[in-house]
Amino acid sequence: xxGVIGERLTQxxxxxxxxxxxxxxxxxxxxxxKEWDSLMHINLIVAVEKEFKIRFTxxxxxxxxxxxxxxxxxxLKINKG
Amino acid sequence: MRFLSIEYLCLLGLVALSxxxxxxxxxxxxxxxxxxxxxxxxxxxxxxALFAATVLCFLTALRLERxxxxxxxxxxxxxxxxxxxxxxxxxxxxxxxxxxCNFIIPLGLSxxxxxxxxxxxxxxxxxxxASENFTDFAAYVAFFPQMIAGPIQRESSFLPQxxxxxxxxxxxxxxxxxxxxxxxxxxxxxxxxxxxxxxxGHLHSGSLLPALVAIVLYPVQLYMDxxxxxxxxxxxxxxxxxxxxxxxxAPFSAKSITEFWRRWHMTLTGWLRDYVFMPLxxxxxxxxxxxxxxxxxxNMLLIALWHGISLGFVVYGLFHxxxxxxxxxxxxxxxxxxxANLLADKGSAILGPFYVFSVVAVGSVFFRAxxxxxxxxxxxxxxxxxxxxxxxxxxxxxxxxxxxxxxFPAVVLLTIADACRRRFGFRLPALAPRYVRWSAYSGVAAxxxxxxxxxxxxxxxxxPFVYALF
Numbered sequence: 001x002x003g004v005i006g007e008r009l010t011q012x013x014x015x016x017x018x019x020x021x022x023x024x025x026x027x028x029x030x031x032x033x034k035e036w037d038s039l040m041h042i043n044l045i046v047a048v049e050k051e052f053k054i055r056f057t058x059x060x061x062x063x064x065x066x067x068x069x070x071x072x073x074x075x076l077k078i079n080k081g
Numbered sequence: 082m083r084f085l086s087i088e089y090l091c092l093l094g095l096v097a098l099s100x101x102x103x104x105x106x107x108x109x110x111x112x113x114x115x116x117x118x119x120x121x122x123x124x125x126x127x128x129x130a131l132f133a134a135t136v137l138c139f140l141t142a143l144r145l146e147r148x149x150x151x152x153x154x155x156x157x158x159x160x161x162x163x164x165x166x167x168x169x170x171x172x173x174x175x176x177x178x179x180x181x182c183n184f185i186i187p188l189g190l191s192x193x194x195x196x197x198x199x200x201x202x203x204x205x206x207x208x209x210x211a212s213e214n215f216t217d218f219a220a221y222v223a224f225f226p227q228m229i230a231g232p233i234q235r236e237s238s239f240l241p242q243x244x245x246x247x248x249x250x251x252x253x254x255x256x257x258x259x260x261x262x263x264x265x266x267x268x269x270x271x272x273x274x275x276x277x278x279x280x281x282g283h284l285h286s287g288s289l290l291p292a293l294v295a296i297v298l299y300p301v302q303l304y305m306d307x308x309x310x311x312x313x314x315x316x317x318x319x320x321x322x323x324x325x326x327x328x329x330x331a332p333f334s335a336k337s338i339t340e341f342w343r344r345w346h347m348t349l350t351g352w353l354r355d356y357v358f359m360p361l362x363x364x365x366x367x368x369x370x371x372x373x374x375x376x377x378x379x380n381m382l383l384i385a386l387w388h389g390i391s392l393g394f395v396v397y398g399l400f401h402x403x404x405x406x407x408x409x410x411x412x413x414x415x416x417x418x419x420x421a422n423l424l425a426d427k428g429s430a431i432l433g434p435f436y437v438f439s440v441v442a443v444g445s446v447f448f449r450a451x452x453x454x455x456x457x458x459x460x461x462x463x464x465x466x467x468x469x470x471x472x473x474x475x476x477x478x479x480x481x482x483x484x485x486x487x488x489f490p491a492v493v494l495l496t497i498a499d500a501c502r503r504r505f506g507f508r509l510p511a512l513a514p515r516y517v518r519w520s521a522y523s524g525v526a527a528x529x530x531x532x533x534x535x536x537x538x539x540x541x542x543x544x545p546f547v548y549a550l551f
Contacts, residue, residue, distance in 0.1 A: 058359075058360045058363040061359070
């Protein structure tokens with residue numbers, strides 16, 4: 001993924017899933033990554049919150065359809081400060 | 082009107098014919114009228130309640146989309162969802178407080194309540210747009226093949242199918258799928274039910290055989306009964322041009338209890354994952370493993386209590402959650418261990434299904450036994466020894482069970498047939514010659530004429546489906 005958020009997000013994916021070679025794009029969904037189930041999804045959200053020092057609401061997390069949505073929500077929250 | 086009845090087959094045939102000869106824009110209206118007709122054969126007043134709930138959620142979703150204030154939208158969603166849950170709980174709990182009352186639980190209440198809740202919450206979460214066509218939405222909520230035992234189909238997969246220009250396929254795979262369900266129910270589940278009933282009725286006979294028969298055969302009976310019911314529902318849907326999500330995926334081939342629950346009653350577990358487990362995990366995400374264990378337990382308890390409010394179901398839920406928590410908390414350590422020990426990995430792959438079946442069989446005692454005392458009696462009977470096992474064996478095969486042995490070869494044959502269906506489907510090749518297609522049509526028609534005669538010949542029809550009670 002391109003951009004600062006994209007690079008940091010890729011790193012977060014790699015450390016959460018324990019796969020140093022994993023690559024994600026804006027269209028990546030949970031069905032594209034074998035280990036990405038509901039348990040890992042929350043682990044990922046917690047890792048993203050730590051990495052970007054933000055806090056998601058349940059509604060924001062449940063509305064996510066792909067990694068692009070996640071990146072957009074992060075950008076929105078960072079810009080809001 | 083029951084699933085295994087001539088009346089149901091006539092209604093299905095009539096609706097299938099109507100939607101094929103009428104313009105596509107009439108499809109929703111035809112399905113809606115047929116669904117309410119089906120519903121009214123059970124109870125007309127409950128049809129009014131279903132209609133009222135449908136109108137409430139349809140208007141709620143439209144209103145939610147126009148709301149600007151987030152807090153108001155949140156409160157409004159909570160109010161509507163709570164109202165639906167309270168009505169559901171009222172009907173689930175009421176039998177506990179009034180055992181002598183003769184009252185009716187609305188048909189399919191759990192299923193349509195779950196469909197309505199997911200619709201309202203999805204619109205609130207802005208995952209999907211609210212439907213603007215009431216007929217489409219009402220046809221989705223009341224869709225009669227899914228009213229008795231699901232599967233719990235989401236609006237996002239159902240509504241677009243109503244808007245397709247023509248009804249796709251369904252002429253072979255629909256009736257074949259229904260026939261598979263009919264065979265699972267009437268050849269396997271009903272006959273195994275005789276053995277299980279004998280087991281629970283002879284716990285004090287002097288040997289461990291009755292308890293063993295009851296514990297081992299009940300999970301198979303339950304699976305064949307429920308998956309048969311769902312096969313009939315999915316097959317009926319296919320005949321009407323609606324492709325429904327699968328509810329089972331060979332659950333007894335799972336290698337862990339976690340995997341088992343991903344393969345058993347998949348539309349219910351998926352629903353609870355999205356609308357209960359995930360929001361709960363979000364709330365408890367700062368509590369570490371305790372939060373995870375609490376969320377898993379709450380989710381599993383809800384799955385158990387969905388079947389009914391009783392101590393047996395509570396124990397059933399806690400029993401399974403114990404295994405789920407243990408498996409989840411040890412997952413990464415087990416993964417590392419198996420990565421380093423390939424022999425142990427292969428061994429676990431072979432032994433996994435045996436472990437799963439054993440846990441499910443033991444847990445099912447709390448599901449099936451009428452009380453906790455009866456469940457304890459079942460387990461204690463396992464220590465009765467084998468002294469009078471010969472006498473018990475002949476009692477097991479005495480009438481009315483003397484023909485029920487047919488269930489055992491049928492389990493094997495139907496499991497193979499189901500595996501072939503999952504792998505290849507019941508579809509004819511697109512370019513199959515005309516004689517192949519017409520041979521298949523004639524074969525399916527002959528099979529269903531035979532089934533219809535069987536239904537007419539048995540005055541009472543098949544035994545009621547176990548899962549139709551929930």
